[in-house]
Amino acid sequence: QVQLQQWGASLLKPSETLSLTCGVHGESFSGYYWTWIRQSPDKGLEWIGQINHVGGSSYNPSLRGRVTLSVDASKGHFSLKLNSLSAADTAVYYCARVKYRTTWYDFWGQGTLVTVSS
């Protein structure tokens, strides 16, 4: 059974950088896009970006170049960095997977509440 387990800092200050990692258990890294999605009361569910096992990535233009995804397939995890944080980035952040040539998310991480506050 596939499991995605995420970890990272949950309380940050404005202008700092968010860093989250998602470990993938029970599945190969290839053949999927590994994705970050966040959820806030204001914006609902928002797609952040995705990356494959060789580092091919795409991002939501709304994040204006603040986001970077990386992958370490040998260690079985992928990561999210979001810089120049503001209160508007306060949200629950999820990792999830989508299989190549599909567009639905069948496995999700448990979510991490990230709060940006001075």
Next chain:
Amino acid sequence: DIHMTQSPSSLSASVGDSVTITCRATQTIGDYVHWYQQRPGTAPKLLIYAASNLQSGVPSRFSGSGSGTDFSLTITDLHPEDFATYYCQEGYSSPITFGQGTRLDVK
């Protein structure tokens, strides 16, 4: 970006009832719509993919239909565990987008 409008935003029903939630896209998107259930404090769970396909392990009381711009999720014979929030998601173009959610609660 494609905008997905769900209706209603909230819905009250009783155990045993049937309910339908709709989602409308701002442009035609074929069958690139998927439905999720989210219970408080947990991640969304995939119910239906590609408009009408039941995800493995999901009860058959859940069904989806539609194509083009208009889609629906129907739940028949509501069980207590079905009271949750439901989201549609389009997968037609990047960035993918979600509907704003429909909260289903007990009448």
